[in-house]
Amino acid sequence: MDRPLGTSKRHAQITLTLVFCAALLAPGFDFALRPASARSTETEGRKPVEFPDLPATAQQIGRFPRAFESAFSDSLGLRDHTLALNSRLDLSLWGLSPSRTVLMGKHGWMFYTGESSVETWRGLRPMDEKLLESWKRVLELRRDRARSLGAQYYFVIGPNKESIYPDYLPNGYEPLGPSRADQFVPWMQAHTDVKIIDLRPCMRAAREQDTPQHHLYYEEGTHWHGRGCMVAAREILRRIGEDFPALASLAPQPWEMESKWPAESWRPKMYLEVPLTLLRDDWKLAAGTSRTRLAHVDMKSMVAVHEQPARMPGLPGAVMFHDSFGPGVERILAEDFGRFASKATNDFDTPFLVSEGAQVVIDMYVERLLAIPSTLPFSRIIPLGLELADASVEAAFGASGITRLRCDVNTPLASLATSGRMTLETRTVAPRTGILLHSGGGTDSLILPSLGEPTSKPMLLRIEIDSPRAAKAELRSSATAAGPFADAQSVALPLKAGANTFWVRARGTPGIQRLELRPAQGPGTFLLRSLEMRAVPAP
16 A cells, blocks of 8 residues: 555656756746747836846956846746736735836726826925926026027926826825925916916816726826827817917817727736726727828937818917827827927927927926926927027127138139029129129029038127118028038028128037028029138037
8 A cells, every 4th residue: 555655656756856847947948949029128118138248357257247147137038927927916916016117006097106206296205496496497498499489388287197086096195295286387377477288177177077988097007098188189279279369269170089909008018918998099080071181200200290281371380399198189289280290309499390380389298297306308409500699799709710611702703602593793892892692582592612520619600791672581501511401400681771790600510511591582682791600619
């Protein structure tokens, strides 16, 4: 009787040993047989850590073990299956989030915790007067740049999900003070005329029409969708319509909601499938009812441009700078503008705005941007290649001894080029000497020589030109020695009858390699007394 029992025990031990060995070898087999992309960390939204080079110094030897361990962990066989199992256990058994950037709320909802989002909403990180003043300066700079280009500026705050659905947060996450948005909005309204569009009130009101299947935000994601996008877009249009009557009088489009799987969810980053019950709500228009078409899209620069083929009179064009909340409302907004261009960036891209000729600028960012410790990421205003300056720059111009370009009565005409029907003639009769530009109007232009060796130094130009009448001249630039001149890299020169002097700032080369001067739309003869560009110290 003992022998069969001993045999069974021995078989069990052998089986256990084989299972143990298989468990040890399985990651190695997986590593060898499956491509690295199948278990890549890109599922988690990050690039895998690369294996370090063999150490060559004592300092590198000290860092090597930890660097190797990190790379090995990111490439370990079966890591995706192991992480998926861990995620299922965390969610199903313990109701915990497998990710440090996701907070599990009530009824299975998930909240993003990155960028101090929840702490800021709870009032644990209030804004001080210095930070509020910094935001005021940044937004006023952006407002002023828009105004200088003939556009109205609007700053839009898209609410965090916890601002609209705080009751879905877990117990213990109640607010302990005003959020930064609670501080920011009234403070800005009291201290500046920057137009602030706060979407929180309209979102909270719209929540009353929620159904169990349709919320304003994704239950397991961070963005608004469906009704949330429509509520945001209509509030933005309503506020801008207060300044643009043609926009306010436009009949709303007959949008229809379409729900489809999958919804946005954090589950894929946890190596889990999105439940079939979680649907994404999108808006669509019946065939033939859309007023716009997608005229241009560039995924690399995150630019999309919609235009109305039959542009309705009085409708303004718009440019929207945005974060990841922008695409949800972009198509809806585009239907009500003559032309609508969007770009995912924190920067105020002046050349982009000029190239679009927009009358409206929308800066739209999610509420948690107020949690950043500094306004620096939003302080960058990309200048035009050329920009009008006032006479205060004359001292810097006079102090510079570095002339990059000069065109006057002594310039050989053979060194200059023209386009269209323009012809050139040297005028040597004092006191009004220079180069006569006989222009037929339109695109007739004087093309100046290349600036030569590139430099990063900023430039100042002084242009002295006599005009027979009031006209609008244009100075355009090209970033290459032979490339086209860009409308976005141009500056208008408002000529008056008689003598004119203009001061123009330039970012320098290689941002600018050549210049083109268009005297006017109509025919006429203009006297270019001088055009001189000098390098100056950076301000």
